[in-house]
Amino acid sequence: MPREMAGRGVSPEEMKAVVVSYDMITAYGRGAGACWDGTMSGRTAVSHFDRFNTQAFQSSSAAIIRGLDYLREDSLVMQMMKQLFNGSAASIPGRSALILATTKGEIDLLERSLLTGQGEASGCNLNNLLQKVSRLAGIKGDGMVISAACASASAAVARAAAMIRSGKHDSVLVVACDSVTEFVYSGFSSLMALDKFAARPFDKNRRGLSLGEAAAYALLMSESRAGKEKRKTLGEIAGWGLSDDANHMTGPSRTGDGLALAITKAMKLAGTDEKDIGFISAHGTGTIYNDAMEIKSFNSVFREKKPVYSIKGGIGHTMGAAGLVEMIMALRALKEKTVPPTVNLEDIDDDATGWVSRRERSIGPDKKALLTNAGFSGINAALVLAP
Amino acid sequence: MISITGIGWINQQEYGCVMMGIQESYAVDALPKKKIFSHAFKNFGRLDSVSKMTCSAIALALKDAGIDCPPESKRDIGTIGSGSSGSLQSDLDYFRDYLDSGRTLSRGNLFIYTLPSSPAGEAAIHFGLQGPVFYIAGPGNSVATALRTASEIILNNEASVMLAGMTGPDSAVYFVLKKTSDAAGDVLCSYDYAMKVMETNSGLDDMVREFLNSMKGSVV
Structure with missing residues (x-):
């Protein structure tokens, strides 16, 4: 279990929830720097893709991460996670609490089961993904999954910050992921929610969204613990x-x-x-x-x-x-x-x-x-x- | 202190309100909607089975806590749902239906229930609940995790009242949590007592029976 702080006097500094490390993988590439540079360049990573047949859908574009293998043994999000935590797990305290945010997690395992008969559809249970992520990140205790539709990750960050502010935990790892699958793509298409080409937020001629996929983590700590461990503070969840x-x-x-x-x-x-x-x-x-x-x-x-x-x-x-x-x-x-x-x-x-x-x-x-x-x-x- | 001020539950044969001592039977596939819901639930038939059970248990929990939710009015109540299998059945229903169409057409009405948070979302819409809404999962007793998180949200003043519960394949139970003074008269049991019951009872039916017995013996 994560280190419990409840029951002892907790100062306001300890209760401040700060971000001490983060990383991500998006269609722009690996790392926050790639995402920042891509965004600043004004270039979109949304493009035509051929992961599955999109002929019947509203669009054939998405922001996908190149090099992921669809309907293989590892789900798409686990392929992302393995890249994400490759080499970084050592800096994450094993006794951190873990919150995983996702909407559909490893739903491609259910697709694979129904399409090819391989594996169990129930393999996409979010608890299974939680355990896999926990192992990859080197977390020793239990964690929890938070799913709040497309606000899942911000809801998870809110709970992580609350856990630190309350003094119950001093280190919480938030991990978030979702992938572009036929399951999700067909669903958004059925709701007529997709832009045929690339999403144009706040544009007069916007027509809908473009689906994308990503995995990310952020390690939150109390300011006190971050200071004691001489961790660089990257910002505060105020x-x-x-x-x-x-x-x-x-x-x-x-x-x-x-x-x-x-x-x-x-x-x-x-x-x-x-x-x-x-x-x-x-x-x-x-x-x-x-x-x-x-x-x-x-x-x-x-x-x-x-x-x-x-x-x-x-x-x-x-x-x-x-x-x-x-x-x-x-x-x-x-x-x-x-x-x-x-x-x-x-x-x-x-x-x-x-x-x-x-x-x-x-x-x-x-x-x-x-x-x-x-x-x-x-x-x-x-x-x-x-x- | 955080207290439980109402518990609503339902399974395939019975439903009830713990504090009010209501326990009624119903015939399979004949859910008495007029008895459970204080106002008509628009398009109840289009809900998936988890949402039907969730919304029914929430209706009973709110009634048990004496919270009236007239249509067109909104209130600061949040909802945390949980369950052992998330949206698995709705996932299967949606994707099988899509495959049956030759992978060309899918149904948006089935797709929306493939989000684990949708059952709690349906309840928020029907009852006008504007507090935090999310689904929680994890190893062990997820209803205990939901209650613990709901309690933290109230203590943190993020919402004044929270609903937290769990929907299984054949049953659902929801708790109403709020901050009360020691002398409050409308309390079913303390949050600590509820957590103790949850730690010692794994099944929803066992849990409900324990709360009903507690009420009879006034041990809370």
């Missing part, structure tokens, strides 16, 4: 808020009140005023309704427009992994004091004018970042990140 629209299973609330509630909760918990927020990493899927809903939420919370961007035009919508990849990019943006451009943005939607940009923008010192995610069932998540 606040978080989760909410539900209580409105519709697949469409967001037209008013944006659910996401606004999550943002308000996160800012309150962080003790942050709107003037402290330097930029917003939006969910920005590229669907008509999501992007419109987000801008409405931002308008209802902020009196002044903030720089907003989405990275989904570049790496696609990585579903359960999105929140963690976006958190890592937002921490990088805080460090660089630069707000990335929104990839594929050409003709800015009228409602988004003044919020989003095709170009990178600079931010002032001592600013915080707001990150938002939303998912099916009207689930919303917001994180406030400090440098």
Whole structure:
């Protein structure tokens, strides 16, 4: 079990949840640097792919990671995980708590079982994946899976930060993953949610999202433990808020009140005023309704427009992994004091004018970042990140 | 302190509210929706079986806790779902249906239930619950993990009331958790007592029986 801190006096410094290491693999390549450079270049990683037959679907494009073998012994996410933890597990304390965020995990194992008769469909049980990830990362104790649709990773980060803030744990590893499979692709296509080419978040002519795949991890520690172990602090999870629209299973609330509630909760918990927020990493899927809903939420919370961007035009919508990849990019943006451009943005939607940009923008010192995610069932998540 | 203020449960033959002492039988495939839900559940028939069981148990838990959820009103209540097999049955239903179509057509209405968080999401929509919604899994007793997390969310002031529970293949149980004063009269049992019951009872039916017995003996 992770080191329990409950029962002894815990100082405010110990309760601060900081990020001490992270890594990722996306369609831009291995590492946060590849994702940052790809996003800053304005080049999209969404392209035509032939992992499975897409003839019957709305699109034949996605942001996939090259070199992964489909329907092989290892699932797609485990192939990503093996690359991700190759050589880095040693720096992760074995007695950390583990939270795994995903929507469909190893669903390709179920596909393989039904298509070829190989393996058991139940092999895709999320607990199995949790155990495999635990072994790869060298975690000795139990962990848990959090699944909150496309807000899974930000919900997991919120719980990890809460576990540290409460003083119950001083080291929590958050891992997030999802892959592009026929199962998921056919589902989004049936919902008419895909852009035929590449997603154009906040664009006047946006038509839908592009699916992407990714795996990422972030190691969170109490500031006290990070200091004792002389770990470099990469940022702080200063606040978080989760909410539900209580409105519709697949469409967001037209008013944006659910996401606004999550943002308000996160800012309150962080003790942050709107003037402290330097930029917003939006969910920005590229669907008509999501992007419109987000801008409405931002308008209802902020009196002044903030720089907003989405990275989904570049790496696609990585579903359960999105929140963690976006958190890592937002921490990088805080460090660089630069707000990335929104990839594929050409003709800015009228409602988004003044919020989003095709170009990178600079931010002032001592600013915080707001990150938002939303998912099916009207689930919303917001994180406030400090440098 | 965190207390349990209501428990709703359902299996293939019976359903009930622990605090109110309600325990009723029903015929297979004849779920008495009018008795369980305080207002009509729109399109209940299109829900997958896990969502039907989850929403029924949540309706009973809210009733047990005396929480009225009229339509068109929203409240700060969160929901954490859990289960032993997640969305496996819905995954199979969706993908088999897609394969039967010759891998050309899939049904969005089946796809939405392939997310483990969808049953709790359906409940949030029907009852107007705007608090955190997610699904939790892990080794061991996942309902205990769900309750522990719900308790942390309340203590952290992230939501004022939380629902936490588990849906198995044939049954579901949901708990209502809230912060109460020591003198509160509407408490079924303490959070600590509930956790103790969960640690010693693995099956949902056993767990419910233990809570019902506790109520009769007033040991809580």
